[in-house]
Amino acid sequence: MFSKALEFIVGLFVLLGLAALAVLAIQVGNATFGNTDSYDLTANFENIGGLNVRAPVSIGGVRIGRVTAIELDTELYSARVTMTIEATYSELPIDTSAAILTSGLLGAQFVGLLPGGDFEYLADGDEIELTQSTIQLENLIGRFMFSGPESDSE
Amino acid sequence: MNARTTNNSSAEDALITIENLEFGFSRELIFKGMSLIIPRGKVTAIMGPSGCGKSTLLGLIGGRLKPKRGSINFAGRRVDKARGKNLYALRREMGMLFQNSALLTDLDTFENIAFPLREQTALPEEIIRIIVKMKLELVGLRGAAELQPAELSGGMARRVALARAIALDPRLVMYDEPFVGLDPISMGVIVKLIRELNDALSLTSVVVTHDVQEGLSIADYVYILGDQNVLGHGTASEIQNSEDPMVRQFIQGLPDGPVPYQYPANPYADDLRHD
Amino acid sequence: MVRYRISTRLIPMPMIYAMIRTIGELGARTVGMVRWAGKGAGFLLPSFLGMLAVLRRPRLIIQQLYSVGVLSMVIIVIAGFFVGMVLGLQGYIQLSAYKAESALGLGVALTLSRELGPVVTALLFAGRAGSALTAEIGLMRATEQLAAMEMMAVNPYERVIGPRFWAGIISMPLLAAMFSVVGIYGSWLVGVGQFGIDHGIFWSTMEAGVDFGEDILNGVVKSAIFGVVVTGIALFEGYYAKPTSEGVSRATTRTVVNSSLCILALDYLLTSLMFAGPA
Numbered sequence: 001m002f003s004k005a006l007e008f009i010v011g012l013f014v015l016l017g018l019a020a021l022a023v024l025a026i027q028v029g030n031a032t033f034g035n036t037d038s039y040d041l042t043a044n045f046e047n048i049g050g051l052n053v054r055a056p057v058s059i060g061g062v063r064i065g066r067v068t069a070i071e072l073d074t075e076l077y078s079a080r081v082t083m084t085i086e087a088t089y090s091e092l093p094i095d096t097s098a099a100i101l102t103s104g105l106l107g108a109q110f111v112g113l114l115p116g117g118d119f120e121y122l123a124d125g126d127e128i129e130l131t132q133s134t135i136q137l138e139n140l141i142g143r144f145m146f147s148g149p150e151s152d153s154e
Numbered sequence: 155m156n157a158r159t160t161n162n163s164s165a166e167d168a169l170i171t172i173e174n175l176e177f178g179f180s181r182e183l184i185f186k187g188m189s190l191i192i193p194r195g196k197v198t199a200i201m202g203p204s205g206c207g208k209s210t211l212l213g214l215i216g217g218r219l220k221p222k223r224g225s226i227n228f229a230g231r232r233v234d235k236a237r238g239k240n241l242y243a244l245r246r247e248m249g250m251l252f253q254n255s256a257l258l259t260d261l262d263t264f265e266n267i268a269f270p271l272r273e274q275t276a277l278p279e280e281i282i283r284i285i286v287k288m289k290l291e292l293v294g295l296r297g298a299a300e301l302q303p304a305e306l307s308g309g310m311a312r313r314v315a316l317a318r319a320i321a322l323d324p325r326l327v328m329y330d331e332p333f334v335g336l337d338p339i340s341m342g343v344i345v346k347l348i349r350e351l352n353d354a355l356s357l358t359s360v361v362v363t364h365d366v367q368e369g370l371s372i373a374d375y376v377y378i379l380g381d382q383n384v385l386g387h388g389t390a391s392e393i394q395n396s397e398d399p400m401v402r403q404f405i406q407g408l409p410d411g412p413v414p415y416q417y418p419a420n421p422y423a424d425d426l427r428h429d
Numbered sequence: 430m431v432r433y434r435i436s437t438r439l440i441p442m443p444m445i446y447a448m449i450r451t452i453g454e455l456g457a458r459t460v461g462m463v464r465w466a467g468k469g470a471g472f473l474l475p476s477f478l479g480m481l482a483v484l485r486r487p488r489l490i491i492q493q494l495y496s497v498g499v500l501s502m503v504i505i506v507i508a509g510f511f512v513g514m515v516l517g518l519q520g521y522i523q524l525s526a527y528k529a530e531s532a533l534g535l536g537v538a539l540t541l542s543r544e545l546g547p548v549v550t551a552l553l554f555a556g557r558a559g560s561a562l563t564a565e566i567g568l569m570r571a572t573e574q575l576a577a578m579e580m581m582a583v584n585p586y587e588r589v590i591g592p593r594f595w596a597g598i599i600s601m602p603l604l605a606a607m608f609s610v611v612g613i614y615g616s617w618l619v620g621v622g623q624f625g626i627d628h629g630i631f632w633s634t635m636e637a638g639v640d641f642g643e644d645i646l647n648g649v650v651k652s653a654i655f656g657v658v659v660t661g662i663a664l665f666e667g668y669y670a671k672p673t674s675e676g677v678s679r680a681t682t683r684t685v686v687n688s689s690l691c692i693l694a695l696d697y698l699l700t701s702l703m704f705a706g707p708a
Binding site for chain 1: 491492494495498499502538542599600602603604606607609610611613632635636637638639640641643645648649
């Protein structure tokens with residue numbers, strides 16, 4: 001009653017299902033298997049706009065890590081962003097600067113790093129001192145509308 | 155085994171002893187204070203009008219139903235007290251033929267008979283094959299091993315189910331209405347099989363039926379149930395000559411008698427009058 | 430006393446009777462629900478034990494995987510493909526209004542992996558496999574096959590319920606994953622093939638925006654839970670179906686209706702638990 005053909009078809013079914021899961025995980029979901037080594041950096045921003053946890057951290061558009069925590073620094077009253085950087089990118093100069101950028105006009109926000117020229121490198125737990133907050137569209141528009149003529153008269 | 159004694163049933167000869175049985179699905183009782191003895195090695199017919207609890211009795215003997223009061227003894231062990239593994243151990247000594255055969259529809263004839271063997275034993279495939287062929291030969295269906303249950307006629311399905319019921323060589327085989335819906339030839343075959351298997355395999359058989367002629371023709375001993383209890387019992391000839399009015403009504407198939415033709419109702423004239 | 434007189438005038442007697450009746454009905458319904466829950470617990474516990482026991486006999490599970498999983502595959506794949514194409518079409522029309530077509534891949538992948546994959550698969554599964562399970566077991570009950578098994582000292586929870594439960598739980602996440610993948614390719618066909626979105630952008634926005642743990646894994650967990658619920662309801666309804674043709678047909682209907690409602694309600698609950706707020 002129990003045929004090999006049935007066994008084979010069921011095996012194929014399970015295999016197809018697992019393959020679908022693998023496609024979802026790797027091609028769609030960008031899964032990283034195994035604990036890849038990484039280290040943490042922090043940076044304080046005056047304003048992070050709509051930056052979210054899990055937002056990418058990139059250099060020149062190449063993703064090198066993710067934002068893992070955002071909290072308020074109660075001493076400076078600024079936003080403290082913690083980023084996890086993959087260990088392969090361990091040689092970031094200590095005068096690297098960080099900026100919150102937007103992909104496209106209405107796209108998601110991410111942290112862009114701009115490496116400096118120092119020969120000392122950032123280590124786990126270090127802080128990026130040079131930061132540039134998000135460019136707020138409202139402020140830009142406001143400045144454009146009200147400051148234009150004034151600067152002319154001065 | 156002292157299977158073929160012609161004496162009347164005594165306590166030692168009893169395979170099943172039921173004492174003071176009380177049972178009901180709801181508050182209404184089907185059995186009340188009923189006692190009966192199934193003699194070892196004989197064919198016992200349980201007869202009675204529809205709804206008197208004949209099939210229920212088989213459920214109680216098989217331990218699928220639990221009595222409210224009383225005891226059911228199978229070969230010295232209490233069926234009503236058995237649970238789990240003990241109950242399953244008891245059931246391995248019983249075979250049952252269900253009214254509509256209850257063959258497993260996803261298995262063919264061969265596998266249906268092999269089913270209890272595969273589930274209950276660790277026999278090698280070769281031996282299972284031999285046992286199944288033997289059981290099929292006993293019911294005359296060795297050629298039908300490959301057929302699916304849907305391809306079997308009613309009579310053949312019942313014979314396959316019978317072969318399955320005796321696959322594990324039980325001590326007791328219970329038949330639930332084995333003659334219902336069969337043509338005369340198939341019916342004759344089943345009657346012959348019940349008798350032959352009982353004698354050849356030293357079984358004890360319990361046949362539940364409302365078919366008076368077949369029941370009386372096949373049975374060594376007869377119980378007639380009704381009114382929550384045993385109405386009468388005895389050998390087939392004793393029952394046929396019984397003076398008890400209820401037994402007579404049932405045996406002779408009279409429409410009216412102690413069992414009323416009318417369902418209890420208001421007086422007819424009252425019911426028709428508009429008010 | 431004065432207050433009491435006013436209140437009886439304000440609330441006429443028939444209304445009080447109606448209230449008492451309503452409370453009575455509520456009580457009866459509660460009793461009914463408790464009884465139903467008791468029946469459910471009385472079914473789940475032996476089913477669970479049966480599932481454990483049947484692990485020793487994987488062949489029984491494989492057989493059920495065929496009738497529950499493999500036979501549901503065709504409908505799931507076809508449905509997934511069309512749902513994906515519709516998502517691609519609608520998504521493109523809406524997104525292109527904001528010149529954001531590039532987000533199509535991301536939108537479709539998130540929609541499918543988080544919601545539509547698990548939910549639509551579970552709904553289709555309830556209609557295709559759930560109803561079949563209920564009818565099969567209901568008929569086994571009606572034709573005394575379950576009673577016959579018991580009399581052959583075979584536990585139906587182990588032999589019948591257990592393997593089918595496993596098959597449902599294993600099949601559902603696999604089917605949901607197939608649904609999502611086929612759906613994504615369906616939307617790819619529309620977005621990239623028909624409207625000319627860049628192939629690379631379609632996949633890279635998806636890859637950047639979909640998180641494995643947050644989105645994919647949660648979707649898989651969701652569909653596994655749906656698998657338990659749908660299969661459980663189907664088996665329960667079949668096992669307790671009235672052993673008549675009408676009883677089995679009603680039980681089959683109840684399986685589809687109840688499991689569909691459970692899926693949708695549970696989906697809201699699970700979504701709010703899993704994806705609560707932008708963390």
